[in-house]
Amino acid sequence: MSEHAYTSRIVWTGNTGEGTRSYRGYARSWDIAVPGKPVVSCSNDPLLGGDPGKMNPEDLLLSALSACHMLWYLHFAADAGVVVIAYEDSPLGIGEVEPGGAGRFVSVQLRPRITLAAGSDLTLAEALHARISAVCFIARSVAFPVSHAPHHVIV
Incomplete structure (x- = not known):
């Protein structure tokens, strides 16, 4: 087994x-600044006072799951x-x-459309x-089920 290290700023x-x-x-905003890559400006979920025009942690997690599935597919x-x-x-x-404000994902369904x-x-x-x-590195790392409902089209 090999180990990989990932970092972010x-x-x-x-x-x-x-x-x-x-x-x-104060504003709920930050930048993801990984050396050598474009900066991604982020904010909190709009339901929690964030900027709806910026990516939030939930968007990023959902996108990471989808991208990992796509790349393996x-x-x-x-x-x-x-x-x-x-x-x-x-x-x-x-x-x-929860009533106290703690949240979590309970499931994700990937719905790829593949030609x-x-x-x-x-x-x-x-x-x-x-x-x-x-x-999939990301799907294997989360504590909720990730299902898929693909739609394939042949042209």
């Missing part, structure tokens, strides 16, 4: 001049001779929030999804 950008002197006196498809022409996903995450080249084996293309949960 989070920089709070929400100090409006008074720091956290009061609960409403493309890998398995290439190995199996299934030619993918287009892939897009609109994942759905379901969360719950395959003519002559592709649709049964094989559909079966590839079941293999991904055993290898």
Whole structure:
């Protein structure tokens, strides 16, 4: 087994001049600044006072799950001779929030729409999804079920 290290740099950008002197006196915004990569400006969930025009932690987790599934699917498809022409996903995450404010995801459903080249084996293309949960780094790291409901189109 090999070990990989990942790092990120989070920089709070929400100090409006008074720091956290009061609960409403600061913005829930920050930048993800990984060396050598574009900065991603983020904010809290709009339900919690965040900027709806910026990515929030929930968006990022949902996107990471979807991207990991997609990358493994493309890998398995290439190995199996299934030619993918287009892939897009609109994942759905379901969360719950307790009366005290603590929240968590309880499930995520990936809903990829995959366009395959003519002559592709649709049964094989559909079966590839079941293999991904055993290898996707992100899906294997979360404490809630991740299901998939793919839609394949052959052109």
